[in-house]
Amino acid sequence: MTGAGTSMMTARTPSPVLFKAACPDCRGRFELASQELRLAIGRSHRTTFYSFTCPECGQAVRKPAGERIIELLTGGGVRTMRLHIC
Numbered sequence: 001m002t003g004a005g006t007s008m009m010t011a012r013t014p015s016p017v018l019f020k021a022a023c024p025d026c027r028g029r030f031e032l033a034s035q036e037l038r039l040a041i042g043r044s045h046r047t048t049f050y051s052f053t054c055p056e057c058g059q060a061v062r063k064p065a066g067e068r069i070i071e072l073l074t075g076g077g078v079r080t081m082r083l084h085i086c
């Protein structure tokens with residue numbers, strides 16, 4: 001699905017998708033590429049969240065992910081983990 005040969009003028013990698021994020025710890029605002037985000041999908045929305053490491057302060061941030069966010073993240077190529085919690 002990924003890695004299709006695109007011939008854009010200067011693009012070495014397929015156009016990166018950036019996600020806006022904010023850190024609750026240092027209140028930094030930044031944009032993260034899809035490989036800097038992780039999405040975890042649990043059995044309910046309580047266990048569904050995305051996480052990233054704040055580039056400003058290094059804090060591991062975890063935020064709940066709604067359906068819309070899941071769609072955005074998966075569509076943007078974010079690595080997805082499926083949690084199997086009994």
Ligand SMILES: [Zn+2]
Binds near residue numbers: 054056059
């Ligand atoms: Zn931070």
